[in-house]
Amino acid sequence: MKHSSSRRTTLTLPSQCLELAERIAKKRHMNLSSVVGEALNRGLREEEQIQRSESVLESYKKAFAGFSSDELLLLDGILTEEPQPEKAAQGKRRVGSIKQRVRE
Amino acid sequence: MNPGWGPFLFDASAESWFARAGEPHATDWWRGYLQRHPVHVSSITVYERIRGYAMLWRAADQGRRPAIEAARVAYLETPRRVWPVDAATAAVAGEIAALIPEPPTPPRRSHRLAESRAERLARWRFDGLVAATALVAAMTLIHNNPGDFEAIRSGIESNPERFPQLGPLNLIRCRAIAAL
Numbered sequence: 001m002k003h004s005s006s007r008r009t010t011l012t013l014p015s016q017c018l019e020l021a022e023r024i025a026k027k028r029h030m031n032l033s034s035v036v037g038e039a040l041n042r043g044l045r046e047e048e049q050i051q052r053s054e055s056v057l058e059s060y061k062k063a064f065a066g067f068s069s070d071e072l073l074l075l076d077g078i079l080t081e082e083p084q085p086e087k088a089a090q091g092k093r094r095v096g097s098i099k100q101r102v103r104e
Numbered sequence: 105m106n107p108g109w110g111p112f113l114f115d116a117s118a119e120s121w122f123a124r125a126g127e128p129h130a131t132d133w134w135r136g137y138l139q140r141h142p143v144h145v146s147s148i149t150v151y152e153r154i155r156g157y158a159m160l161w162r163a164a165d166q167g168r169r170p171a172i173e174a175a176r177v178a179y180l181e182t183p184r185r186v187w188p189v190d191a192a193t194a195a196v197a198g199e200i201a202a203l204i205p206e207p208p209t210p211p212r213r214s215h216r217l218a219e220s221r222a223e224r225l226a227r228w229r230f231d232g233l234v235a236a237t238a239l240v241a242a243m244t245l246i247h248n249n250p251g252d253f254e255a256i257r258s259g260i261e262s263n264p265e266r267f268p269q270l271g272p273l274n275l276i277r278c279r280a281i282a283a284l
Contacts, residue, residue, distance in 0.1 A: 052183075053138035060123035062178035066171060070214050071160055072124075076117040077152025077227060079217045 006033075105281060107137035112276070113187070113238045115231075116149045117248035121278045130282035143184040146193075146237040148230050150186055153179060187237045196236035199266050200256055201229060208255035228252065235273055244274040246281070 013021075013036075025035040064072065073079040114122070122134040137143075157176040161169055187193070207228035211219035219227070231252045238245040239260075247253050257273040264271065 049139045053135060056138050056143070056182055057123075057135065059178050059182035060119075063175050063182060064120050064123045064179075065175065067160075067175075070216050071156075072120060073212070073214055073217070074159060075153055075156035076120055077149075077156060077230065078117065078212055079214060079219055079223075 006037075105133075105276065107133055108140050110137055111141040111144050111185070111243060112137075112246045113144045113146065113234075113241060113243040114149070115234050115245060115247040115249065115253075116145075116152045118246040118278050119143060119145060119149065121248050125278075125282065127282040130278070133281050143182075144187060144241070144243060145184055146187050146234045147189055148233045148237070152230060187241055189233055189237070190240075192240045193233065193236045196239055196267065196270065197229075197233045200232040200236060200259065203259045203263055203266065204232075204255055207252070209251035232256065239267065239270045239273055244276055246276050246278060248278045250275075250277055 021032060021035045021039065024030075025032045028035070064075070067075065070079070122130060125131050125134060154176065157172060157179070161172045161176070164172055189197070207224050211221060211224040213219070231249065235245065235253060235256045245253065253273070253275050257275055260267050260271050260273050
């Protein structure tokens with residue numbers, strides 16, 4: 001089994017955490033360094049996951065920011081024709097002239 | 105639904121819906137999901153998306169093009185797991201297309217745009233490919249398109265002999281997650 005390398009360092013920890021770690025070490029017949037190392041490893045992995053997910057969230061926000069609802073339909077592949085405001089305005093004008101002719 | 109039960113496959117509209125979701129439940133669920141799993145999509149979703157960006161870019165004036173390009177790059181740089189349309193997926197999609205050749209819902213219309221019959225048929229076939237990807241990958245499909253995907257689900261349920269060792273097609277609608 002491959003062991004990860006260790007380094008000796010000095011840390012200042014909250015006394016409450018240290019007391020809890022000592023109690024766990026005693027109960028599990030482990031040394032204090034192993035207990036603190038395991039807890040730190042779990043916490044840091046969780047933090048890494050949170051940071052990764054926040055960065056994905058940000059990328060997604062950038063990918064879909066600033067688009068109208070019609071443009072989003074285009075981005076979702078639901079409508080496959082680019083929005084053309086002029087076309088819509090022309091359509092309204094055509095409808096207007098038809099209504100006028102009907103009245104005449 | 106617990107996001108830890110994933111990973112899930114997201115269709116194009118589900119992916120963008122969560123990215124823009126305003127409901128607190130949906131945002132919390134999305135954040136919780138991303139902490140545990142990557143977003144899984146079909147390569148068809150990437151195709152639809154990039155085609156959309158390209159069409160918007162072509163229609164945009166020079167001043168807006170850099171913003172559209174930045175959004176496209178942000179989309180491509182977002183880490184996700186993309187499932188290919190391999191032989192198995194293509195075979196299942198072919199069965200779906202033969203089972204339900206016509207789209208179950210009419211072409212979409214918005215206040216400015218209308219989908220042609222040909223475009224609707226193409227989108228229906230893409231939906232079949234996305235559903236086939238979910239079946240082959242044995243993943244629940246998160247979607248925002250009940251009209252199409254529910255028709256595929258019930259078609260598969262009524263014809264299990266054409267989909268041996270696959271299915272059922274599990275579906276969850278975005279809004280159902282937001283409502284939890």
